[in-house]
Amino acid sequence: MKRIQIVRGKISTDTMAACSTYDFIISFREQGTLRRGEGQISLHRGQEVDRLAEDAQVYHVFFDAVHISDPLELAFLHQEAGRLSFAVSQLESAYLAQLIFTLLHHIGPEENPVNTLLVHNVIEQIVLTLMVRTDKPQGITVGRPLQSAHETAHRYLSFIKNHVREHKNVSYYCLKLGVPAKALAQATKITYGCTPKELIHRELMRIATEYLVLTTMSVKQIAYTLGFEENNNFSALFKRHTGITPRAFRERATASAVPAPEEHVAS
Numbered sequence: 001m002k003r004i005q006i007v008r009g010k011i012s013t014d015t016m017a018a019c020s021t022y023d024f025i026i027s028f029r030e031q032g033t034l035r036r037g038e039g040q041i042s043l044h045r046g047q048e049v050d051r052l053a054e055d056a057q058v059y060h061v062f063f064d065a066v067h068i069s070d071p072l073e074l075a076f077l078h079q080e081a082g083r084l085s086f087a088v089s090q091l092e093s094a095y096l097a098q099l100i101f102t103l104l105h106h107i108g109p110e111e112n113p114v115n116t117l118l119v120h121n122v123i124e125q126i127v128l129t130l131m132v133r134t135d136k137p138q139g140i141t142v143g144r145p146l147q148s149a150h151e152t153a154h155r156y157l158s159f160i161k162n163h164v165r166e167h168k169n170v171s172y173y174c175l176k177l178g179v180p181a182k183a184l185a186q187a188t189k190i191t192y193g194c195t196p197k198e199l200i201h202r203e204l205m206r207i208a209t210e211y212l213v214l215t216t217m218s219v220k221q222i223a224y225t226l227g228f229e230e231n232n233n234f235s236a237l238f239k240r241h242t243g244i245t246p247r248a249f250r251e252r253a254t255a256s257a258v259p260a261p262e263e264h265v266a267s
Contacts, residue, residue, distance in 0.1 A: 004063045004107055004119060006100070009056040011049060022046040022062035024077050026126060029058045030097050039093030042085035043077070043130065059100050067123045070191065072154045076131050084130065092129070099126055102214065106253070117242075118213065118253070121206045128161070152179060153191035160203045165227045168204075170196040205241050208234075212250040219246045 003022065011019060019025075025044040044051065052060055068074045088096065099122050106118045159173050167173070173196070174181050181196075188196050204226055211222045223234035238246045 004061070004067065004103070004123070006104055006107070007060045007062070009058060010054040011052060011060065016049055019060075019062050020047050020049045023065045024063055024081055025049065025052065026061045026063075026130075027052055027058055028061070028096055028100060029053070029055060030093055039088045039096065040085070041088055041096065041130070043081050045081045048082060061100065061103065061123075061126070063123055067120055068127060069120075070124065070150075070154065070157075072150045072191070073124060073127045073131065077127065080130075096126065096129065098214065099129075102210070106213070118209060121209070125206075128158075149187040149190045152177065152184065152187040156184060156188065156196065157192075157199065157203075160200055164200060164203050164207070165225065168200055168227065170200070201237065201241060205238065208238060208246065209242075209249065209253075212246055213253045222246070 005019065005022070007015065007019065023046050025046060025048065027040075027042045027044065029040040046062065052058075065074055065077070068077065102122050103119060106122075155177055156173055159176055163172075163176075170181060170184070174184055177184065179187075184196050188194060188199055192199055194202070207226060208222060211217055211225070212219075215222075217225070219235065220231045223231045226234060228234040235246055238249070242249060244252070
C-alpha cells in the first residue's frame with residue numbers, strides 16, 4: 001500500500017522527521033474550541049509538520065501525491081497546501097470523522113487489495129470534500145489545453161457523487177452539464193482514463209464498499225439504497241469490478257480490520 005500515516009495529537013520528536021517526508025498533511029479537529037458539533041480542517045505540506053497543532057483531539061493524515069489520480073485534485077493540493085484552513089459544520093464534521101475512522105481501521109503494513117482500494121478512495125473523497133467546500137475547482141490551473149477537459153470531468157464526477165443513486169445514465173449528466181456525450185467521453189478519458197459509464201460504476205463501487213464495511217446493512221438493502229431494483233444486478237456489477245461478491249468483500253474487510261492505534265503507518 002502506498003505511504004500513509006495517521007497521528008493523533010502531539011507528534012513525537014522521533015516521528016517528526018519521518019512525517020516531514022510526506023507530500024501533504026490534512027489535519028482534522030472534530031471538536032475543540034469551536035461550538036459543539038463543529039470541527040476544523042486544514043491542509044499543509046509535509047515539511048510544515050513542525051507547525052501542526054498539538055491538540056489531542058486533532059488527527060493528522062500524512063499522505064503522498066501518488067494517492068491522487070485526478071490531476072485537478074492534485075493541482076488543488078499543490079495550490080492550497082499551507083494556506084487552507086476553515087471550520088466545518090456539524091454534518092461535515094461527522095462525515096469527515098467517519099472517513100478518518102475508516103482510514104484508521106484499514107491501513108496496515110501488509111498489502112491487501114481490499115484495504116488499498118478503501119484507503120485510496122477515502123483519501124480522494126477527503127480531498128474532493130475540501131474542493132467542494134471551498135469552491136476552488138474553477139480557479140485551479142493545470143495548463144491549457146487540458147484544463148477545460150479536466151474541469152468538465154471534475155464537474156461530471158461531482159454530479160455523479162450527488163446523483164448516482166437516482167441517475168445512472170450518462171445522458172442525464174450530459175444534459176446537466178450542457179456538453180455533448182462525445183465531449184464528455186473525451187474529458188473523462190483524458191482525466192480519469194475511463195469512459196463516463198465506467199466512472200459511474202466506480203462511484204457506485206466506492207459507495208458500496210463503504211456501506212459494506214461501515215454498516216450492518218444487508219447486501220439487498222445496499223443494492224436498494226444505491227438504486228438497483230434487482231439485488232442480482234448489483235452483485236453482478238460488484239463482482240465484475242472487484243472479482244468477489246459483496247458478501248465475500250465484507251467478510252475479508254471484517255477479518256482484516258484491526259483496533260486503531262495512536263499512530264498507524266502503511267508503506
